[in-house]
Amino acid sequence: MKPNLTVNIGGIQLKNPVMTASGTFGYGPEFADYLDLNSLGGIITKGLSLKPRAGNPTPRIVETCGGMLNAIGLQNVGIEEFIEKKIPFYRTLETKVIANFFGTTVDEYAELAGRLDAIPEVAGMEVNISCPNVKQGGIVFGTDPAAAAAVVAAVRERTGKTVIVKLSPNVTDIVAMAQACVAAGADALSLINTITAMAIDLKTKRPVLANITGGLSGPAIKPIALRMVWQVAKAVNVPIIGIGGIMTATDALEFLLAGATAVQVGTASFLDPGAAGRIVREMEEYLVREGISDVRELIGALKV
């Protein structure tokens, strides 16, 4: 019998728990040659801002052991071009599209939430308060519970759609951040964004990235992400989307055990563009093999 893979994230019904992480999957069509986009639980768009953003100077990425650093700096086409050029493609899809966005002020977050609320193709929004690579916007709201709550409350006021808040691991107490966002009206939380890190070139005695620091992603951060998902899942009563170094269904299912309802595949898509689709298949195979009829049985099923 075909096991149930559907899960619900704050009102959004996903056909399976596997989504693609913001900033690692373009806007979606870039990957259509390598996997069936409709096989995914959802697609999270590249982070959007009110105006197009140039991003950081290069080099913007470097590989490190078991992972990579990026300091893209939220380069994106802006909300206008997103609506005009990217949205029409989503009409052809039968998967959930969640728009990731960020602002530099609370008002900008609110305005973007209002714009996205009016787009029927957008099932929900992921509020990025956690990009480590830009000074304004993102991380400034992601490291202070009161500032985060102000953003989430302003967004909440402008939309009835599902509001997911993407949390930064670059904090002392991620549980306090999570609780503040939930109290302010978040329907779900996604974690973790990248971990602030750096790489140095001994030959030139310079940092490798033009931005000096970047965000670490990939298998290297999975244990940290698992720990944070586990801590947050115990403390809040909204669904959690686990992110961090997921390369296989085994990784994804570990996040479910820790308490995540769904996951996002990020860096894996860079080296294996079909990774998210493969993980869906592997996950279903696992459930069949283990005789588990519903993937939801695994959520938070960690034995401690």
Place this chain on the structure above:
Amino acid sequence: MQFKSLVIFNVELSSGYWRMRMTAPPLFADSRPGQFLMIKVTEGADPLLRRPFGIFDTGAFVTRYTDCGSQTFLEILYKVVGKGTAMLAALHDGDRLDILGPLGRGFTPGDPAGEKILVGGGIGLAPLYFLAKELVGSSRVRLFAGGRSREDILCITEFERLGVETYVATDDGSLGDRGFVTQVLEKHLVSAKDATLYACGPMPMLQATAEIARRHNVPCQVSLEAYMACGMGACLGCVVKGKEHRDDHPDYRCVCKEGPVFDQCDLLWEKGEGGQP
């Protein structure tokens, strides 16, 4: 496309420079000179990301081991510069690789009437050989190859076998003229008829070539190299500045998707350290 490939041969040409031939699916024959591959050198997580390589050659050979009686192949040239390329150099016939490609936009052949001038440095000769193979049928083709030393000048005999006239310059004078290949290029360009330049190599060489092209008012395509994670326009790690770029008006172009070959006039060439367009 994504495919599994078997190593057919993997040989060291000169110190640190290698040439590898692998199997490819029949559709690979449609790839264009200047396009590139993303190769996963190990199934493990270190190195995690694929490595980009220009296509040196592709074709087919007769074999009785496939249904259609022939086997498509592809070749790359690479220099061992780090962990990934060192692992590549340790591969033997029959070893397996996972390849994405052909990716990106290649060279545009242009009007066959004019003379085609290829300018390459070191490993940058790889895509120029594939291009030369296509151009020699219809045009006069000359190659200007440069490097630090004679070890850096690769596959010159292969170019000559195609009928390409070759000119070599090395920094230490161990092969050809002593000096930069772009100096040799400029001397010969004066007499060239309706020339088009095609360049691939280190950034200072590309900068000098683009400058010469502008000075002589000849078209010039450059193939760029950049750090990249995905090769398909998603990571935005490999961007270069386009000609319209200003701080308040971003014009970043992905080397992987909008390149790696660009018309030099479409890029913003900046002087100074880093030398990035």
